[in-house]
Structures are given as structure tokens and as C-alpha cells.
Amino acid sequence: MPGIGPRSAERIALWMNQSRDARPLEIAAAIGAAAETIRPCAKCAFFSIGPICEICSDPARNSELLCVVEQATDILPLERTGVYRGRYHALGGRIAPLDHVGPDQLRIPELLSRIDAESPREIILALGADVEGEATANYLADLLREKSLTLTRIAQGIPAGGGLESADELTLSRALSGRRQL
Amino acid sequence: MPGIGPRSAERIALWMNQSRDARPLEIAAAIGAAAETIRPCAKCAFFSIGPICEICSDPARNSELLCVVEQATDILPLERTGVYRGRYHALGGRIAPLDHVGPDQLRIPELLSRIDAESPREIILALGADVEGEATANYLADLLREKSLTLTRIAQGIPAGGGLESADELTLSRALSGRRQL
Numbered sequence: 001m002p003g004i005g006p007r008s009a010e011r012i013a014l015w016m017n018q019s020r021d022a023r024p025l026e027i028a029a030a031i032g033a034a035a036e037t038i039r040p041c042a043k044c045a046f047f048s049i050g051p052i053c054e055i056c057s058d059p060a061r062n063s064e065l066l067c068v069v070e071q072a073t074d075i076l077p078l079e080r081t082g083v084y085r086g087r088y089h090a091l092g093g094r095i096a097p098l099d100h101v102g103p104d105q106l107r108i109p110e111l112l113s114r115i116d117a118e119s120p121r122e123i124i125l126a127l128g129a130d131v132e133g134e135a136t137a138n139y140l141a142d143l144l145r146e147k148s149l150t151l152t153r154i155a156q157g158i159p160a161g162g163g164l165e166s167a168d169e170l171t172l173s174r175a176l177s178g179r180r181q182l
Numbered sequence: 183m184p185g186i187g188p189r190s191a192e193r194i195a196l197w198m199n200q201s202r203d204a205r206p207l208e209i210a211a212a213i214g215a216a217a218e219t220i221r222p223c224a225k226c227a228f229f230s231i232g233p234i235c236e237i238c239s240d241p242a243r244n245s246e247l248l249c250v251v252e253q254a255t256d257i258l259p260l261e262r263t264g265v266y267r268g269r270y271h272a273l274g275g276r277i278a279p280l281d282h283v284g285p286d287q288l289r290i291p292e293l294l295s296r297i298d299a300e301s302p303r304e305i306i307l308a309l310g311a312d313v314e315g316e317a318t319a320n321y322l323a324d325l326l327r328e329k330s331l332t333l334t335r336i337a338q339g340i341p342a343g344g345g346l347e348s349a350d351e352l353t354l355s356r357a358l359s360g361r362r363q364l
Contacts, residue, residue, distance in 0.1 A: 128345035151364045153364055154358055156339045157357075158337075159341050170263075170343070172262075174342055175338070181334050182319070182323045
């Protein structure tokens with residue numbers, strides 16, 4: 001398991017076997033139930049217990065905003081910010097020719113049919129700031145240019161709490177070109 | 183000296199004393215000359231040999247853009263990006279009440295008289311993304327609101343090359359709120 005080496009594994013195993021607080025049968029049942037019940041949401045591909053996840057089926061969520069992410073796991077940090085109240089769509093990866101991942105392997109047809117069905121006002125591309133993220137953003141921008149919606153991308157720039165001296169040149173040049181009016 | 187501990191210092195001293203390549207007298211003269219000749223530029227406070235630095239006296243620089251930084255050293259990473267061709271103004275610090283630094287200790291009167299003399303079209307605040315940077319940006323925004331110029335701030339968001347999983351929550355929420363139309 002990630003982050004658990006042989007020594008930690010031994011400690012956990014002994015604790016499960018010997019501690020009064022440990023409930024190994026319950027833990028085993030919970031892991032088994034999670035493996036059997038958690039499936040990708042049929043709409044957005046986020047982790048879900050039913051066919052449609054809690055975010056997609058929440059009527060309080062703003063259906064006019066659709067945030068496109070690379071992986072379902074990217075939804076977790078965005079949810080932790082607490083500022084986004086729209087819906088998501090996970091592509092299941094990003095365009096990466098060196099890894100032989102092209103647009104055909106991504107959930108792009110599902111994205112297009114969702115846009116037709118739900119008519120969001122804005123699509124927010126929350127893709128990585130690396131080469132593959134750029135390629136995927138450019139591909140989607142070309143694809144969605146004809147649709148009558150606003151297409152945005154999350155900002156690239158200096159991270160919160162940082163000064164200029166800790167930013168690399170590419171980040172600083174993107175922070176300069178993406179400067180915002182006050 | 184920063185980054186040079188006792189062992190490195192000994193190695194350098196022995197190299198200066200014993201190596202054929204070492205030119206200790208020239209190095210000593212260069213250090214002495216630099217200490218005597220490098221002064222803050224009278225306009226922008228960047229490192230300068232004459233009264234006015236190379237950037238302020240370069241006629242090829244766009245005088246319509248003025249980039250406000252906290253420290254003169256912040257000009258170095260911005261210059262390394264190679265994308266900015268305007269001028270700079272170093273404040274000599276930032277508003278930090280906990281460190282007893284208020285607006286009075288900063289080169290703000292010099293900034294105002296430069297704006298009156300040079301009438302830049304745009305002021306770019308290239309301040310840090312921490313609490314003190316925010317406070318300084320807000321103070322300057324209030325101060326410059328009446329002037330007929332565009333006031334911008336460099337973007338905050340995910341750094342170049344990074345994915346969503348490596349960004350903290352505050353950075354992600356600023357990347358979301360600062361999203362740009364494609």
C-alpha cells in the first residue's frame with residue numbers, strides 16, 4: 001500500500017491482532033464493501049455508490065457550470081476548496097502522445113453529449129499546467145469553439161503564500177501574461 | 183556567506199592560495215569595486231552602477247508599463263522570464279504590521295511622483311501571494327484608484343508544470359476564481 005513499508009505493515013498487522021481497539025473483521029468488511037459498491041459515476045466518472053454520484057444528483061449544485069478535470073481524483077482537491085458549486089466531468093486522463101494516449105481514449109464523447117443534454121453556460125477546464133494539460137486544453141478549446149458557451153481555464157501563476165523569488169521563470173511569465181485588472 | 187559552510191570556506195581558501203587558476207587579487211579588487219560602485223537606482227531602486235540603472239535608462243524599454251515589486255531582488259527573476267519589456271519600481275519592502283513596517287517605510291511617495299512624471303498606462307503589481315503582499319496590493323489599489331491608469335496584478339494559480347493534486351486548497355480556489363476565458 002502506498003506510504004506503508006514493511007515496518008509499518010508489521011506494526012499495523014500486530015496492532016490488528018493484539019489491540020483491544022482494533023476491529024479487524026469490521027475493517028475487512030468495510031474494505032470489501034467499498035470494493036464492491038464504489039463505481040465510477042455514469043455521468044462524471046467520480047466515485048459513486050449508486051449509478052449517479054452525489055455531486056451529479058445534488059439539486060443544489062449549479063448545473064450551469066461544468067468543470068472538466070483529467071482524473072476523478074482531481075475532483076477531491078477542488079471540492080476541498082469549498083468555493084466551487086457546479087458539476088464535474090472527469091476525462092479519465094489527458095492527451096499524451098508519448099504515453100500513446102489520444103483523444104479517443106478519453107471521455108470526450110460523453111462530455112459532448114452532456115453539453116448537449118445539460119446545456120451548461122460555462123465549461124471550466126481544470127487541467128494540469130504541464131505539456132499534456134496544455135495539449136488537452138487546446139484540443140477541447142478547438143472542439144468546443146462552435147458551441148454557444150463560455151470556455152474558461154483555471155489560472156496559472158504564483159501559488160498562494162509564495163513570493164516571486166520562489167517561482168520559476170515559466171510560472172512568472174504566465175503570471176505576468178495572465179495578470180488581472182484590480 | 184550563504185551556502186558556504188566551514189568546510190567549503192576552507193576548500194575555497196586553500197584553492198585561492200594554491201591553485202594556478204586562482205586570481206585572489208583580481209577577485210578581491212572586483213569585490214571591492216562592486217561594494218563601492220553598486221548603488222540603488224535613484225528611480226527604481228534596482229542595482230545600478232551610475233545614478234540611474236540600465237533598465238531605467240534603456241530607451242528601448244516600454245515606459246507605458248511600470249511593474250511594482252517588493253524588493254530590488256524581485257526584478258531579477260522577472261527579467262529572467264524575458265517577456266517583460268517595461269520598467270520597474272521596487273518598494274523596498276511590503277506592508278507588514280507584525281514586523282512594524284507600514285506604508286511610510288516604503289518608497290510609495292517616489293512611486294507617486296514617478297507616475298506623475300512618466301504617466302505610465304499600466305501599473306502591474308508583482309507582489310507576493312502572501313498576507314503582506316495582499317495588504318500592500320490593497321493599499322496601493324486604494325491609493326491609485328483616482329489615477330487614470332490601468333492597475334493589474336500578476337496572476338495567482340497553479341504553477342507551471344504542476345497538476346491539481348500538487349496544489350493546496352487556497353491556490354486552487356484562487357486558480358478557480360481567476361479563471362481566464364479561452
